[in-house]
Amino acid sequence: MTTRMVDVRGKKVEVLESGSGEPVLYLHDMWDLHTAQGGMFPFHEQLAAKFRLLAPAHPGCGESDSIKSIADIDDLAFHYLDVLDALGLQNAAIVGTGLGGWVATEIAVRNPERVSRLALVGAAGLQMPGAQIADIFMYSQHRDGGIMRDLRNLLFGDADSALANSIVPDGRVNIPDEVRRYKSLTLAGRVGWEPPYLHDRKLLDRLHRIAAPALLIWGEQDRFVPLANGRAYAANLPKAALKVLPGVGHSAILEAPEQCMALIAPFLSTGALP
Numbered sequence: 001m002t003t004r005m006v007d008v009r010g011k012k013v014e015v016l017e018s019g020s021g022e023p024v025l026y027l028h029d030m031w032d033l034h035t036a037q038g039g040m041f042p043f044h045e046q047l048a049a050k051f052r053l054l055a056p057a058h059p060g061c062g063e064s065d066s067i068k069s070i071a072d073i074d075d076l077a078f079h080y081l082d083v084l085d086a087l088g089l090q091n092a093a094i095v096g097t098g099l100g101g102w103v104a105t106e107i108a109v110r111n112p113e114r115v116s117r118l119a120l121v122g123a124a125g126l127q128m129p130g131a132q133i134a135d136i137f138m139y140s141q142h143r144d145g146g147i148m149r150d151l152r153n154l155l156f157g158d159a160d161s162a163l164a165n166s167i168v169p170d171g172r173v174n175i176p177d178e179v180r181r182y183k184s185l186t187l188a189g190r191v192g193w194e195p196p197y198l199h200d201r202k203l204l205d206r207l208h209r210i211a212a213p214a215l216l217i218w219g220e221q222d223r224f225v226p227l228a229n230g231r232a233y234a235a236n237l238p239k240a241a242l243k244v245l246p247g248v249g250h251s252a253i254l255e256a257p258e259q260c261m262a263l264i265a266p267f268l269s270t271g272a273l274p
Contacts, residue, residue, distance in 0.1 A: 001017070001018040001040060002016075002018070003015070003016050004017065006056070006087065007086065008079070008082050008083055008085075008086045011059075011064075011066035011069070012063070013056050013066075014034070014063040015054060015055065015087070016033065016054075017053065017054055018053045019047070019048030019052050019053045021051050022051050022268070023054055023087075023089060023093070024047065024051040024052065024053055024054065024092075024268060025054050025055075025056075025084070025089065025093070026047065026054065026055040026096075027056075027058075027080070027094060027095070027096040027099075027100030027104050028055065028058065028097065028099075030099050030136065030185065031168065031181075031184075031254075033055060034055070034057040034061050034062040035181060036168075036177065036180070036181065037167075037180070038177075038180065041254055043254065043257035043260060046257060046258070047264070047265075050265050050268075054089075058187050059076070059079060059187060060190075061183045062183070067186065067190070070190050070191065072190070072191055073125075073192070073200050075191075076106070076191055077107050084114060091113065091114060091115070092115060093115075093119075093268050094115055094117070094118055095119040096119070096121070097120075097123070097253055098121070098122050098123065098124055098225065099191075099198065100123075101122065101124065101125070102123050102124040102198065104120065105123060105125050105210070105233075106125070106200065108209075108211075108212060109203065109206040109207065109209045116271070117212055117213060117267065117268055117271055118212045118213070118215070119214075119217070119267060120216050120217070121217045121252050121260065122222055123225065124198040124229075125199055125229075126203060126229045127196045128229050128231075128232050131226035131229055132197075132226075133196060133199060133224065133225050133229070134224050134225075135195070136151075136197065136198070136224060137185060137193070137197070139151040140185055142172070147170050148170050152165070153223060154223050154249075154250060155249060155251045156249040156255060157247050157248045157249035157255060161255075163255065167254065198225075204232065207233070207236040207237050207238075208236065213267075213273050214239060214240040214241075215240075215241055215274070216233050216234055216241065216242040217252055217260055217263060217264070218242065218245070219248035219250055219251075219252045220246050220247065220248060221248060221249045222249055222250040222252075224249075225250060227244065230244070239273065241274055245259055245260075
């Protein structure tokens with residue numbers, strides 16, 4: 001694994017790179033690499049074992065700068081089109097989780113020819129009746145003595161698991177990780193603060209523009225971005241398949257990395273939907 005700084009039209013973007021073979025652009029979520037911790041989780045290691053993983057940090061996250069240029073999701077989508085140019089990727093397979101899945105979708109509706117395959121895991125971006133995206137900003141605040149179980153409950157199928165407690169512990173984490181998480185929430189707030197949260201009201205009617213096949217993976221117990229939103233993606237994307245993971249919450253790549261990879265790896269290799 002290497003980390004380098006890439007110049008994107010005068011702005012510095014931190015890019016984590018690992019593996020070899022066909023390139024895959026990975027766009028991270030709010031509790032993920034570059035955010036919950038600086039390095040890779042097992043899912044990313046497994047992805048890098050099969051592909052050349054390119055994982056940029058969102059503006060203002062990790063060591064990337066340029067958050068001042070981001071005012072809404074449109075800015076973030078065009079930022080990543082510039083990132084593709086800087087990385088020399090004319091046509092990319094993209095894996096996006098949560099917030100990153102929303103960004104990946106916004107890229108694909110604007111420039112369909114730049115995306116060859118689209119794998120979305122618990123992607124934000126839509127807002128279906130009765131299935132509101134949860135207020136991650138409120139639940140991320142320390143309260144009641146620093147107990148963070150409500151946030152764990154949003155992100156994981158089992159809020160009391162060792163995994164959930166290791167990633168979202170009660171009380172403060174070490175200073176570098178605390179700063180990463182603050183940066184992540186700041187970026188998310190710039191593109192999705194106004195309720196309903198983290199969605200683009202225009203996106204649903206634009207999904208027909210996406211030419212790439214889309215694999216959708218959702219945790220059945222996702223309390224942050226409800227499954228109804230995954231079903232809406234599947235119903236409105238021209239070529240899509242939705243796979244639901246029983247007992248898994250929003251952070252599917254963390255809770256069920258092997259299951260996610262068993263679906264994503266063959267899809268990225270062939271473009272065939274399961």
